[in-house]
Amino acid sequence: MTADAAGSGRDVHRRRPVPAWVLGLAGLGCLMAVAEAVPRAGLVNERFLPPFSEMVSALAEQAGTSAFWRSLLETLRGWVIGLGIAMLAGVVLGLLIGGVPILRAAVSSTIEFLRPIPSVALIPLVVLLYGTEMRSTLLLVVYASFWQVLMQVLYGVRDVDPVARETARSYRFRPLSRVRTVVWPTALPYVVTGFRLGAAVALILEITGELVIGSPGLGR
Template structure:
């Protein structure tokens, strides 16, 4: 069977388990309703304007945070990576700040921005930024020294060196950072909405949970899962398109 068929088979098996387990009494329905009831709740949610507003708020926060993290991570990564003294000075700072969990910044975000979009945006940018920055630093470090010295011998300026030598080498790392950052940004967007109460699907999930609408809560969780799958597919498709010249991508196409 092709890979996509096996994937659909596994998904259908999961749906069947979720449908039959509560009906057979293995799980109480107030904790895990049948899958058909989740789909019915999802259809009800899709018919309300509040659902679509929450979906747009989530997508807007995710896209804006990822865009800021990509721009800052790529720019700083190239600048820091291209200047050895600057890289040596900032290494300890980066290694200190990078492991700090973004959720630890929730009290600070609430203190600064309350429950506004900017509070969740702070978490999204902070978490995604490190994914991009570290990958770009690896990419700049991977530049062939011979190519770099050749560009200098031809008296290429700094911008010309970045465009012709650094960027082609770092681009695969940039795309890896984009793919990782896109997933992390979505996780922190939903987490911020759940905990902080910013507008979006996360807050809708929290409201459904506190009001006892378990089926609606699971329906919204399914939507978040579908968004995650879509984000991953789009990120991989973008990576293949941007890096279609790269040997790894061409190898996948030939295979």
């Protein structure tokens, strides 16, 4: 019996999983090795994908200039402002639309029509309106990330327990009290998910807008 217990202990010790941070570092190392080897082997033109070592060298060189940091601050400023506007509008409209069934039924077809439109398709319009200023890129960022937040908030409002909703109505809670005590706790995880999705989309559109439009930032 003692030998079996000792053998089981050794098996458990052998089967200990590899820490996640080790796997993450291993994956990052493999990615860097591939990024270094592929252009060196001539599989990809170095003009489009330089070796990883040259990327690091160029980044270090750029980091020593004031222009790089000014561009980085411009990109971060546009990203934060655009994401903040999208979060505020998405949460407020999501709670409003999701909390009024008639309103949700009235605007659902409009939402489904506008949501799939890619933000890059609006580039000619925003350039005509605002030129190459920061507002052009900001409009793209807000438009793209707004839908991510809005849809998640709508899902969260729909997921509210009907019993809790009816209980709040029976006790005659005011609309704001119902939102604060019943709707918001359920919708909060969805809001966080919308923030996570919207943040990634906002950063992509910020740099894409700078690259295509030529507004100030890293993309230009």
